[in-house]
Amino acid sequence: MAALAVLAAPLTACGSDALQRCVPVAAKSATPGELIGSYKGSYKAEAVRLTLSSGGAMKAEKWPTGDYHRSELGDTFNGSGTWEIAPATSSTDRALLRLHFTKPTLFLKGDTLDKLTIGTDATRTTVYDDADPDVCPDFRLQRQQP
Known part of the structure; x- marks a missing residue:
């Protein structure tokens, strides 16, 4: 039974309390000070980088086209703009x-990932595409320590 639980853990909502979650629990609120910094992608966001600056400026490297309506993310681009917390x-x-x-400027609203869930815990801040809350997100970025 224990072996089955270990095998099933990656298929559940990022594990259980007994196992470390693949991403922190979604936050109900966040402040800009908690999010400012550089983020590095993992898993399907492996080469992606995101920088959130004070004043609301942002820079993205190797950001994917496509969004949750598509099963696979598309080509990547380098871009810039602004960010905010909803x-x-x-x-x-x-x-x-x-x-x-x-x-x-070639992207219309919805042509790329533009809304990410904010997750925080005692040791990390992560932003991720929470398309299916029953599985660990494929697209996730973790804030790097300064």
């Missing part, structure tokens, strides 16, 4: 990092 609402129940790309 607090939890009754429909989202979690705070979201909203990215507004101004460069390159």
